[in-house]
Amino acid sequence: MTCPLCSSSACRENYRMNKRRFFLCPACGLIFVPAEDHLSPEEELLRYALHDNTPGHEGYNRYFAELMQVIIDRGPAGAILDFGSGRSAVLTGLLNYRGYSCTAYDPLYGIGIDAVDATYDRVILSEVIEHVRDLPGEITLLGKVTRPSGEIVMRTKIYPSVEDFAGWWYKNDTTHVNFFSHGAMEILAGRLGRIAEMTAPDIFVLAPP
Numbered sequence: 001m002t003c004p005l006c007s008s009s010a011c012r013e014n015y016r017m018n019k020r021r022f023f024l025c026p027a028c029g030l031i032f033v034p035a036e037d038h039l040s041p042e043e044e045l046l047r048y049a050l051h052d053n054t055p056g057h058e059g060y061n062r063y064f065a066e067l068m069q070v071i072i073d074r075g076p077a078g079a080i081l082d083f084g085s086g087r088s089a090v091l092t093g094l095l096n097y098r099g100y101s102c103t104a105y106d107p108l109y110g111i112g113i114d115a116v117d118a119t120y121d122r123v124i125l126s127e128v129i130e131h132v133r134d135l136p137g138e139i140t141l142l143g144k145v146t147r148p149s150g151e152i153v154m155r156t157k158i159y160p161s162v163e164d165f166a167g168w169w170y171k172n173d174t175t176h177v178n179f180f181s182h183g184a185m186e187i188l189a190g191r192l193g194r195i196a197e198m199t200a201p202d203i204f205v206l207a208p209p
């Protein structure tokens with residue numbers, strides 16, 4: 001099995017749950033569910049419909065407060081892309097309310113399909129990278145939409161350790177297919193010509209060196 005992050009062919013099955021297999025890449029540390037075991041697009045949309053991601057949901061807005069603070073702390077941003085915004089594009093709404101210029105993009109819901117024809121100073125993926133089916137394709141797209149001086153803000157949970165993976169709740173979400181270690185996050189940053197800086201346990205800023 002080939003690693004979708006570093007192309008190593010030495011990946012081996014590390015864990016299995018209800019026929020869903022999880023492979024570990026010994027080269028970069030990524031744990032991933034192979035394409036054969038992904039949900040169908042229909043099943044995936046159905047699963048998302050069960051999430052309460054509406055803008056009025058108090059807990060959800062609170063959830064974004066920490067990410068908003070990271071973005072504010074990075075200083076003024078020009079054009080921002082909310083990559084994988086979700087149906088309600090809550091983060092886009094919050095940022096635009098704060099005076100930022102943010103565009104939503106989510107092909108799953110037909111949102112901002114043309115948005116990826118432009119380039120951005122800051123590209124934000126809030127719990128998106130763990131969902132993407134085509135990791136190499138999305139990395140290429142991220143490289144294309146981020147300006148050379150631009151930053152990528154990546155929010156995803158880092159798995160505790162290979163030994164503790166079996167007991168980790170985050171893997172139980174059947175729409176999650178990519179799981180990062182700190183090392184894997186650094187490899188991802190490197191593939192984008194950037195360095196990963198951790199600003200919260202689950203928030204990384206991928207910035208030019």
Ligand SMILES: [Zn+2]
Nearest residue numbers: 003006025028
């Ligand atoms: Zn790898």
